[in-house]
Amino acid sequence: MNAIKKGKLICVGTGMRMAGQVTPLALSYIETADVVVSAVPNIFTRDWIKGIAKDFICVLDHYDDCNMDGKNRGDTYRRMADTILEQVRAGKTVCAAFYGHPGIFACIAHIAIKDARSEGYGAEMLPGISAEDCLVADLGIDPGRTGMQSMEATQFMIYERRIDPSALLILWQPFLAGELSLKRFETTQARVQVLVDKLARDYPLDHEVILYEAATHPLERTRIDRLPLRELPTATMVGATTLVIPAAQALKRDQAIVDLLNALPEAPLMPLAQAA
Numbered sequence: 001m002n003a004i005k006k007g008k009l010i011c012v013g014t015g016m017r018m019a020g021q022v023t024p025l026a027l028s029y030i031e032t033a034d035v036v037v038s039a040v041p042n043i044f045t046r047d048w049i050k051g052i053a054k055d056f057i058c059v060l061d062h063y064d065d066c067n068m069d070g071k072n073r074g075d076t077y078r079r080m081a082d083t084i085l086e087q088v089r090a091g092k093t094v095c096a097a098f099y100g101h102p103g104i105f106a107c108i109a110h111i112a113i114k115d116a117r118s119e120g121y122g123a124e125m126l127p128g129i130s131a132e133d134c135l136v137a138d139l140g141i142d143p144g145r146t147g148m149q150s151m152e153a154t155q156f157m158i159y160e161r162r163i164d165p166s167a168l169l170i171l172w173q174p175f176l177a178g179e180l181s182l183k184r185f186e187t188t189q190a191r192v193q194v195l196v197d198k199l200a201r202d203y204p205l206d207h208e209v210i211l212y213e214a215a216t217h218p219l220e221r222t223r224i225d226r227l228p229l230r231e232l233p234t235a236t237m238v239g240a241t242t243l244v245i246p247a248a249q250a251l252k253r254d255q256a257i258v259d260l261l262n263a264l265p266e267a268p269l270m271p272l273a274q275a276a
């Protein structure tokens with residue numbers, strides 16, 4: 001049996017709100033790891049982590065690679081994972097800290113964990129509070145009421161997706177909608193218009209959508225802007241904006257399935273005595 005090598009990786013999430021949404025377990029890894037490698041863009045959260053970590057490496061400068069010819073965000077994410085792995089290979093206990101949940105719409109932690117495990121190092125991910133968790137709380141939406149679809153805005157645009165307008169739809173990274181070069185960090189009105197036109201296949205143009213930005217510290221205001229779908233191309237969208245599209249249709253009952261279920265015998269799957 002292969003022995004686990006000395007270095008170790010724990011990927012944690014800091015939540016969305018500085019210091020207030022980190023789990024006790026994630027906090028203890030941030031405080032006790034030999035080094036914290038972080039890609040947290042919020043300066044307050046970054047300074048807070050820096051202040052409590054034994055050693056701190058910020059990998060945000062790797063985004064500058066996108067300015068080089070032939071390089072894009074994919075290369076940046078690869079290099080961030082490589083920087084994390086260098087520390088693991090040096091035999092350290094490495095805590096990689098990401099905002100929100102480290103594994104939700106965030107590929108770096110997934111890449112680093114896969115690489116670390118394939119090289120024989122222990123690696124795990126701890127869950128964190130994501131933007132989606134915050135929007136459920138701030139908007140008072142229970143995803144269980146209609147069901148929920150959640151995907152990246154550009155992925156929705158460039159692939160054939162079957163959207164169910166009777167369920168909630170969450171589109172991530174609308175500020176990059178249709179940005180295919182993977183080099184720039186903004187979109188254009190024309191691209192957002194393409195997004196609106198595609199959404200209009202399933203939603204009326206006057207359907208109310210929500211631009212949501214969770215507050216990241218106590219003095220910041222949570223953004224909850226409601227607007228008709230048609231006005232999206234002229235709306236302000238930044239890196240922290242998530243587009244929330246409530247259901248536009250009532251749930252339609254599938255009567256054939258209901259009838260089938262009602263016709264089934266009442267007998268349980270197995271006798272209760274055996275199930276216990």
Ligand SMILES: C[S@@+](CC[C@H](N)C(=O)[O-])C[C@H]1O[C@@H](n2cnc3c(N)ncnc32)[C@H](O)[C@@H]1O
Pocket residue numbers: 016098099100101102103104105106129130131132171172173174175212213214215216239240241242243
């Ligand atoms: C790369 S993903 C990171 C998601 C993060 N890992 C999480 O768990 O929420 C970036 C996208 O997350 C969403 N996001 C980031 N910060 C947010 C905030 N403060 N409020 C709402 N959504 C946010 C936006 O859709 C943004 O474009």
